[in-house]
Structures are given as structure tokens and as C-alpha cells.
Amino acid sequence: MPGPNSVPLLDVNRDNRPYREEFMSALAGVLDSGRFLFGPDVVELESEVAKYSQAQFAVGCASGSDALLLALMALNIGPGDEVIVPSFTFFASVSCITRLGATPVFIDIDPDTYNMDVDQLDSLIGPKTAAIIPVHLFGQCARIDRICQIAAEHDIPVVEDAAQSIGAAYHSRPAGSWGTVGCFSFYPTKNLGGMGDGGMLTTNDEAFADRLRLFAGHGMRPRYYHKVVGINSRLDTFQAAVLRVKMNHLPQAVEGRRTNATRYHHLFREAGLVEDGPVTLPVIDENAFSVWNQYSIRIADGRRDEVRQYLADNGVGSEIYYPVPMHQQECFENIGFKAGDLSETERASREILNLPIFPSLTVEEQNRVVEVVGQFYQSGEAKKAA
DSSP: OOOTTOBOSOOHHHHHGGGHHHHHHHHHHHHHHTOOSSOHHHHHHHHHHHHHTTOSEEEEESOHHHHHHHHHHHTTOOTTOEEEEESSSOTHHHHHHHTTTOEEEEEOBOTTTOSBOGGGHHHHOOTTEEEEOOBOGGGOOOSHHHHHHHHHHTTOOBEEEOTTOTTOEETTEETTSSSSEEEEEOOTTSSSOOSSOOEEEEESOHHHHHHHHHHHBTTBSSTTOBSSOOOBOOOOHHHHHHHHHHHHHHHHHHHHHHHHHHHHHHHHHHTTOSTTSSEEOOOOOTTEEOOOSOEEEEETTSOHHHHHHHHHHTTBOOBOSOSSOGGGSGGGGGGOOOTTTTHHHHHHHHHEEEEOOOTTOOHHHHHHHHHHHHHHHHHHHHHHHO
């Protein structure tokens, strides 16, 4: 049982509770319609996400992982192809490549934003490069303008992994509208989270949107006639109905996260933990609009795991995204990377600590988070003095 001073990493129920009656009404409408797949809410959500992302077309699918896989399938990625992708990311950004028999080429990250180090991109492009997957990590866009410029010079498609970044923008242009295709996740913990799995793809190419839809439906058109070997990846109507309710409140939720991020900035500085202290705060690219899917501090004194344990012991939730970069995962060990090839990626995995930032997080809870981090270092200093 959580104590009176406990702070959860996430509280999905608290975030959803104000909209319970809206959810129940939307779900009842789907139940009464009997259109559990391909219902009107799916079509409407696709239109709403396309508009929100300033893309011309959107195609629903079963998950963010499927969105990435479908994007590469529609691009004919396969054996002999290479796809450039960060190693500091969630597994799905890379597994979509290897599932198709292609080879991931890992790129290091910018130490400030945790996104792809664009300055390394040109040197990694070769004759086998078939796609580039920039990941808009933690709610902040990568330098997508430059990425798309380099990709265009080499005629390489760009697949935006925007799973954590619906509503994020770069130079005021939203994630998912820059590349060949954008991939979104509606996993419950995302900024736009459903009540189960769900995903969406965005594109400005009508023919490519149609191809994505074909691959998502077993490659079947018309029924029982299969043009390509696709997969079964549908966004069900119940999820779409829930997501349409939450779409109406997404700007408010984003503003809540942004307010919480600003408050953390002030609190950590006021606590004396930043200037010449052990904590490094998140950095936002001046050209980016972040939607703060995560609030990621660095603990650079080698005590990150101790800090996390101390937080847990005092009822404060935290997480490490990501403790093991993809190039060091056992399932990818045959790629041939060695320690030190991706030094900023490896350093981030040793230092990063992700703190609660969900929209309904209270001022008191944020004060408690910072207070406990401060107490850890005060107790450490006390032990040294003793």
C-alpha cells in the first residue's frame, strides 16, 4: 500500500478519471453499433490524427511496433538492406529491421537531447542504406529537418519513430509530417494513450498510405485475394473511440506536462542540485517543441542506481529508459559492435534517470521527488563527514 508521501512514476487511472463518463458513452456507442472493427470512430480518429500532425493521410494499426514494421514492409526493406537507427531507443525501433532480414546500423546520440547525432549521419550512409529511422525520443523531435535534407540528397526514405512524441514539433512543424512516414503508439502510458494497444501511421503520399493499409490487412484486396504478404494489424473501434475522447483533451495534457517540466527545472535549481551539483537537467533544442513524454535527468557521479533505490525506498517512482542500449542486447550481438563504438549512448544508459511527469502530478508530489533526491545527497555528505 503506497504511503502518504509516495509518488508514482505514472498514474494512468488518475489521468483518465475526469473523462470516465465520456469514455463510457463512447464505448457504449461502439457496443450498440456492433462495428468492432473498421467502425466510424477509426475513420474519424485517422482524420483527427492526420490533421493534428499536419499530415495528409493517417492509417490506424494495432500498435506502435506494428506501425514501424508496416512502414518498412511497405518500403520493401529486406535482406541485404541496411537501416540507420539509434541504439538508445526502445526495442521496437530495431526489431522491425531485423524481423525483415535487414541489418540495423547503429548511430550514436546527441548527449543533450538523446536523439540521433545528425553530424554522424553522412558517414554511416552507404550503398546498402535503404532507410533512416530517427527516433523522436522522450517527446522531443530529433533534428528532423537536417535528417530529411541528408536523406533526400541520397534518395533514402525517412521513417519517423514518433511513438513518444505525438504533438511534438520542430520549427513548428509536427512530428510525423516530415519524413516518408510517421509512426505513433497509443500504448496506455503514451501522451495519447488508449486502454490497450494501438498505433497509427501518417504520410503525405496517398499511394503510400494505400500501400500501408494493404499491408496492414493481410495484403488482401479484394477479400480473399492477396496482392502482397501482409500482416493482421487493425486498430479496433473500442480503442479508437477511447482515443477520440482523449484527443479532445490532449492539448491540456501536453500543457500539464510542460508545466511540470518547468517546475522541475526551478525546484532542482532551488535545491542546489544542478549548478556544480550531481544532477543534469534535460535540454530542449531551441527549435523544438517538446511534449515531455519523459523527464530525464542525468546522475553523472556514478551513483544513479543508488539514487533510484533511495527513491524507491522512500516511495518515489522512477525508471531507467534505457538501461541496456540496443547494440549491447544479447539478441543483436551478432551485429559486431564493441564497447566504445557508441560512447554517448553507453554513457546515457549509465546516467539517465526518468522521473514522474504525468499531467495530473501535483505540485506537492514534485516537491517530494526533488526533496528525496536532495535527501540522498545530504545523507551521503553526512556519512562522508562522519
